[in-house]
Amino acid sequence: MKIATWNINGIxxxxxxxxxxxxxxxxxxxxxxxxxxxxxxxxREPFEALGYRAAVLGQKGYNxxxxxxxxxxDEIELGLGDGDDDPQARLAAxxxxxxxxxxxxxxxxxxxxxxxxxxxxxxxFERLARYLERAxxxxxxxxxxxxxxxxxxxxxxxxxxxFRGQVLCSDEERAAYGRLVGLGLVDLYRQLHxxxxxxxxxxxxxxxxxxxxxxxxxxxxxxxALAARCRAVAVDRNARKGKSPSDHxxxxxxxxxx
DNA sequence: ATGGCAATGTTTCATTGA
Numbered sequence: 300m301k302i303a304t305w306n307i308n309g310i311x312x313x314x315x316x317x318x319x320x321x322x323x324x325x326x327x328x329x330x331x332x333x334x335x336x337x338x339x340x341x342x343r344e345p346f347e348a349l350g351y352r353a354a355v356l357g358q359k360g361y362n363x364x365x366x367x368x369x370x371x372x373d374e375i376e377l378g379l380g381d382g383d384d385d386p387q388a389r390l391a392a393x394x395x396x397x398x399x400x401x402x403x404x405x406x407x408x409x410x411x412x413x414x415x416x417x418x419x420x421x422x423x424f425e426r427l428a429r430y431l432e433r434a435x436x437x438x439x440x441x442x443x444x445x446x447x448x449x450x451x452x453x454x455x456x457x458x459x460x461x462f463r464g465q466v467l468c469s470d471e472e473r474a475a476y477g478r479l480v481g482l483g484l485v486d487l488y489r490q491l492h493x494x495x496x497x498x499x500x501x502x503x504x505x506x507x508x509x510x511x512x513x514x515x516x517x518x519x520x521x522x523x524a525l526a527a528r529c530r531a532v533a534v535d536r537n538a539r540k541g542k543s544p545s546d547h548x549x550x551x552x553x554x555x556x557x
Numbered sequence: 558a559t560g561g562c563a564a565t566g567t568t569t570c571a572t573t574g575a
Contacts, residue, residue: 308574309564333574335565360565361573408574416573448575467575500575503562510560514575540559546575 300396300556301326304403304444304517305538305549306500310334310341310365313545318345320538326551327369328395330403332446334363341365358388364445366403370396379430389423392434397557399525400438402431404445409466417466420448424475431482440557441522443484446547448516449476451486454496455515467516485526487519487552497534500547507546508539519552528555 303326307313310331321329329351334341338357346353351367356377366372376392379385392402407423410416434441449472453459462468480486488497498513507513521529531553539548 312564333564360567410573410575465575501559502575506559506561508559516575536559543563544559546563 300554302328303549303551304330306332306446306547308333308545310336314342330444331365332405354393356388356391363388364391364403366391399440402443406448440525443520446517450514457512484520487521487529488532
């Protein structure tokens with residue numbers, strides 16, 4: 300089974316491109332980030348026409364996540380559910396076929412170091428860590444996918460010296476990401492490609508994509524039991540090409556049957 | 558072929574992204 304994650308940068312602008320990609324790729328599930336729409340604005344029909352149902356946590360204009368899946372889409376959970384009255388829509392989870400628990404997340408960008416947005420980002424990662432502790436205890440086959448807005452290592456950055464200490468690459472952000480891994484999660488791409496370079500985001504400006512000036516900030520983490528089933532992980536760079544792409548490319552995970 | 562910001566709402570500019 301294939302599971303994918305993709306920051307689509309606006310469902311209104313990207314619905315046609317995303318549904319065409321689904322029809323061609325046929326994953327069991329896709330987690331989308333930055334739908335930038337309220338739930339009622341999510342175009343369910345073109346997804347349903349392809350056999351996908353949707354779980355949507357929307358927000359007007361910003362953020363917003365959705366999971367679309369064929370087969371099971373059960374035990375839907377929207378938000379971190381920790382009692383915080385955070386209005387930002389950044390996480391959805393559901394149980395898929397084979398009992399795979401799928402978490403779709405959009406971590407905060409963080410703005411500039413030292414800003415309120417940066418403090419919020421670090422707090423959000425701590426809340427996420429507590430959420431994932433609970434999820435790991437309940438779901439042996441956990442797959443946590445999304446836009447983490449952290450490049451974990453220098454090999455995940457096209458110009459490590461230029462980005463050193465900057466947002467997405469700072470020591471604090473990398474430590475926050477490392478604490479998630481420390482809970483018992485495996486970076487599924489890195490597991491299979493220890494020295495690989497597979498960026499998931501390229502700046503729209505300054506010929507970012509043609510020059511491959513990218514960052515690996517979208518990740519698929521898995522519990523150890525899920526990681527043992529992982530057969531392939533790849534970035535679909537073709538989805539970044541052509542007319543009006545998202546600035547992110549999808550990450551596709553292939554799992555062996557249970 | 559992969560091309561020099563883009564999406565959305567607050568809308569003819571501001572905000573946010575990374």
